[in-house]
Amino acid sequence: KAGVTQTPRYLIKTRGQQVTLSCSPISGHRSVSWYQQTPGQGLQFLFEYFSETQRNKGNFPGRFSGRQFSNSRSEMNVSTLELGDSALYLCASSPGATSGTDTQYFGPGTRLTVL
Amino acid sequence: AQSVTQLGSHVSVSEGALVLLRCNYSSSVPPYLFWYVQYPNQGLQLLLKYTSAATLVKGINGFEAEFKKSETSFHLTKPSAHMSDAAEYFCAVSLTGGFKTIFGAGTRLFVKA
Numbered sequence: 293k294a295g296v297t298q299t300p301r302y303l304i305k306t307r308g309q310q311v312t313l314s315c316s317p318i319s320g321h322r323s324v325s326w327y328q329q330t331p332g333q334g335l336q337f338l339f340e341y342f343s344e345t346q347r348n349k350g351n352f353p354g355r356f357s358g359r360q361f362s363n364s365r366s367e368m369n370v371s372t373l374e375l376g377d378s379a380l381y382l383c384a385s386s387p388g389a390t391s392g393t394d395t396q397y398f399g400p401g402t403r404l405t406v407l
Numbered sequence: 408a409q410s411v412t413q414l415g416s417h418v419s420v421s422e423g424a425l426v427l428l429r430c431n432y433s434s435s436v437p438p439y440l441f442w443y444v445q446y447p448n449q450g451l452q453l454l455l456k457y458t459s460a461a462t463l464v465k466g467i468n469g470f471e472a473e474f475k476k477s478e479t480s481f482h483l484t485k486p487s488a489h490m491s492d493a494a495e496y497f498c499a500v501s502l503t504g505g506f507k508t509i510f511g512a513g514t515r516l517f518v519k520a
C-alpha cells in the first residue's frame with residue numbers, strides 16, 4: 293500500500309502571499325489531520341477532516357484553512373503568509389471511522405519557508 | 408483538556424545502554440497514548456500504542472512502554488541502545504471522540520559510540 297504523500301515537499305514564499313499544500317492519504321483512510329511543526333512550538337494540531345467534514349481544529353488564526361475532497365485527499369491553505377508560518381507541515385491519515393484514536397500514518401511533510 | 412509533558416528535550420546514552428524517555432500525561436478520562444519516532448527529514452512513525460488492553464506495551468525495534476495510571480506516566484524504554492535509535496521521539500495522547508491528538512514537545516535521543 294502506498295503511504296501518505298504530500299506535495300510539494302519544499303516551498304519558498306514571500307510574506308503576504310498565500311500557499312496551498314496537498315495531502316493524499318493511504319488508500320481507504322478517510323481521516324486526515326494536519327500539524328505544524330516548528331523547533332520552538334513542536335507539533336501543533338491544525339485540523340482534522342473526515343468524509344469532507346472538519347471534526348476538530350486547533351488554535352490557529354483564520355488564515356489557516358483546509359478542506360477534504362470526496363476521494364479523501366486534503367488541502368490546507370495559508371493566506372497572507374507571515375515569517376512565523378515557516379515550518380514543516382505534516383499530514384497524517386487514519387481509518388478514522390469512529391473514535392478518533394486510531395494510529396496515524398504520517399507523510400514526509402512540506403517544508404515551507406517564508407521570506 | 409488533555410496534555411503531554413516530556414521530561415528532557417535531549418537525552419544522550421552510550422551504545423548498549425538503557426534508553427529511558429519520560430512522558431507524563433494529563434487527562435480527565437482514560438486516554439489513548441502513543442509513542443512516535445521521527446528520523447531526520449521524515450514524518451513520524453508509530454513505535455507503540457496504549458489502548459487499555461495491557462499496561463505494558465511492546466513496540467517495534469525493541470521499544471516498550473508501561474502505562475502507570477497512579478503516576479500518569481507512559482515512559483518509553485529500550486534495554487540496549489543502538490546507533491540507529493538516534494532520532495526524535497514524541498509522546499502523544501488522544502481521547503475517544505476527540506478527533507485530535509496532542510503531542511509532547513519531543514525528546515531528541517543521541518547515541519554515543
